[in-house]
Each structure stands twice: as structure tokens, then as C-alpha cells.
Amino acid sequence: MPVKTFDFTVDSQGYCHLEDITDRVSRCLTQSGLSDGIACVAVVGSTAAISTFEFEPGLRQDIPEFFEDLLPSNRPYHHDDTWHDGNGFSHMRSFLLKTSHTVPFGQGRLMLGTWQQIVLADFDNKTRRRKVVVQLVGE
Numbered sequence: 001m002p003v004k005t006f007d008f009t010v011d012s013q014g015y016c017h018l019e020d021i022t023d024r025v026s027r028c029l030t031q032s033g034l035s036d037g038i039a040c041v042a043v044v045g046s047t048a049a050i051s052t053f054e055f056e057p058g059l060r061q062d063i064p065e066f067f068e069d070l071l072p073s074n075r076p077y078h079h080d081d082t083w084h085d086g087n088g089f090s091h092m093r094s095f096l097l098k099t100s101h102t103v104p105f106g107q108g109r110l111m112l113g114t115w116q117q118i119v120l121a122d123f124d125n126k127t128r129r130r131k132v133v134v135q136l137v138g139e
Contacts, residue, residue, distance in 0.1 A: 037138015
């Protein structure tokens with residue numbers, strides 16, 4: 001089975017910045033010429049994550065609030081003692097959500113639900129330019 005690899009960048013504001021990248025991943029699939037297989041979408045780094053959800057205004061408020069409640073940005077983390085960069089919470093959030101997500105595709109289209117988008121979540125405590133890698137395996 002052929003493997004095709006693409007990448008693109010996303011400029012992020014950090015602090016649980018959420019970016020819908022579904023169209024960009026779809027363009028990679030179109031460019032690949034593959035019809036059926038699996039897409040692995042990964043963000044390079046350990047303070048961001050990839051997932052899916054309905055990219056609508058309510059959830060775009062709920063998700064940052066959820067992570068702030070679960071892993072607050074204003075408490076000390078042992079990581080901060082090591083590196084003194086204040087982003088221990090970012091690593092913990094990325095660890096929880098993960099840095100990659102797999103989506104099947106068929107007939108040249110991502111197999112996503114009507115209200116399901118692929119989303120980059122940047123948890124770092126500063127602006128970043130994030131590299132997203134899309135690796136497609138299929139035929």
C-alpha cells in the first residue's frame with residue numbers, strides 16, 4: 001500500500017487555541033490521489049493535540065473551560081521546576097488528548113460525521129507556528 005505524507009503549518013495563539021483543519025487535511029487527501037485507507041493527522045510537539053469535535057461556538061468556549069477546570073494553568077507543575085517555562089499544564093493537556101488522530105477515508109473522502117471536524121488544539125502558553133503532518137496509507 002502506498003504511503004503519502006504531507007504537511008502544513010498553523011499559526012496559533014496558544015492557551016487552548018482551537019483551529020479547524022478539516023479542509024486542509026481533505027486537500028492533502030485530494031492531492032494524494034488515494035481512494036480508500038487511513039489518514040493519520042499529527043501535530044509536531046508536546047504541547048498541542050489533534051482531535052475531532054463539532055467546531056461550533058459553544059464547544060469552542062466549553063473545551064477551554066473544561067481543560068482549565070481539569071488541568072489549571074495557574075497551579076505549579078513539576079515540569080515547571082525543571083524548565084521554568086510555566087507550561088507544565090500544556091504538556092499535561094496534550095498528554096491527555098494526544099498529538100495524533102486517525103481518520104479513515106473512502107472513495108477519496110474523509111469518513112467524518114456531518115458535525116465532526118478535525119481540530120488542532122494548541123495548549124502552550126505562547127503563540128506558536130505549529131507543523132501538522134498528514135500521513136495517508138491506502139490505495
